[in-house]
Amino acid sequence: NVKDYEGYNHILVKYKKYEILLNTDYVKPTKEFEQVIEEALNSMRSLKALQDIFNEYGHLFPQRIVLGKCLKNVVPNPSSSNAFSIATNDVNEIINLLNNLNISSLLTPKGKIIEKKDLHNWIQNTDNHLEIIEFDNNIPLYKILKVEQREKIDDILRDNSSVIMTGITDLKDLNNNNVEHYKRINLNSSLESDDYEVFGSIISENNSKLEEFYVNFALFDFNGFYAIIKKSKETNIDVANCNIFWMIIGKPSKLSVFSPINRRNIIVKYCKIPITLKPKQLNYHGLNLEVPLS
Known part of the structure; x- marks a missing residue:
């Protein structure tokens, strides 16, 4: 040649x-x-x-x-x-x-x-x-x-959004008299990026979802995040007797962490939809999702 x-x-x-x-x-x-x-x-x-x-x-x-x-x-x-x-x-x-x-x-x-x-x-x-x-x-x-x-x-090499890890954290250190609660959740394995989303719910001791509370997640970093918990209705349930179920959604290639128990052949899609807030309304139903649920 x-x-x-x-x-x-x-x-x-x-x-x-x-x-x-x-x-x-x-x-x-x-x-x-x-x-x-x-x-x-x-x-x-x-x-x-x-x-x-x-x-x-x-x-x-x-x-x-x-x-x-x-x-x-x-x-x-x-x-x-x-x-x-x-x-x-x-x-x-x-x-x-x-x-x-x-x-x-x-x-x-x-x-x-x-x-x-x-x-x-x-x-x-x-x-x-x-x-x-x-x-x-x-x-x-x-x-x-x-x-x-x-x-x-x-599954690991696919650069798709996946359930990176899940967990259940107790809320024993919260004061039920407070209107709003901030709970820091630390991860056992540090991530290599803060480019992820967290979703979750407040659950009872027997793992039933509680509609009396709603939770948002914020202040993400490599080692964890905060859960912001509020009551959605008047209730006698003590938040300190509850747990929070959470899951992290992200790309394994960015986060360099992927829990083995969460690796299933599941396609994860999430979207953000703007809504108009109304006074004294806490629940919003009938949202049109871009991705149909099944």
Whole structure:
């Protein structure tokens, strides 16, 4: 192959000896590889754990590998562009081409000089020192895993909004005599962004949703957020005997946290709808959603 790039000829001579075709139906990952993948999938920071694994094991799996030897050289090309490829097993033809390009020697990948006159000997000795000179038809390495692990990785790699984590926090430290309550909720695993939303409800001790209270969430940071709780109607229920159920919605790639128990094949969509507030009205019904609920 001869390719011109920015005034230089890039010469590549390949001697292809064997071609290996790998069918993934017959390729099985090692138990060790499956185990480290499973540990990463069960981690709160699964995306980071998977990146570390693929940095160690590799990101791609080639389904076609060519063994042989190759030589190369880069020389100035003051004339017009020369770009061509010749497939030949005739060493004399290769030597004639090198003569036309005024090239006296080539280099191995390790920098050893092979003189043009020694090409015959170089080819004859290739069987003793075969190297990978081509690989293509690449697929992501995790595609050789079993279906269950592949699907879990696909869920993590999708850049969609997901339920990042959920939790239930007690409200024992709140004073029922207050009209408005602020409850700080700290996360066990810090996030790497504050670009997320939180939704939730006030629930009873037996996990029933309480309509007597409503809650908003604000002041998001990497380590948690605040719940702002108010009564929506007069009630004898003591807020200190209640709990708050919350869930964080965001993109795993931004937050770098994704709880294993929340990874399901669920598409999360949320929207913000402006409404006109009316005096003495706390409940608003009949809102038209852009996304139909099912």
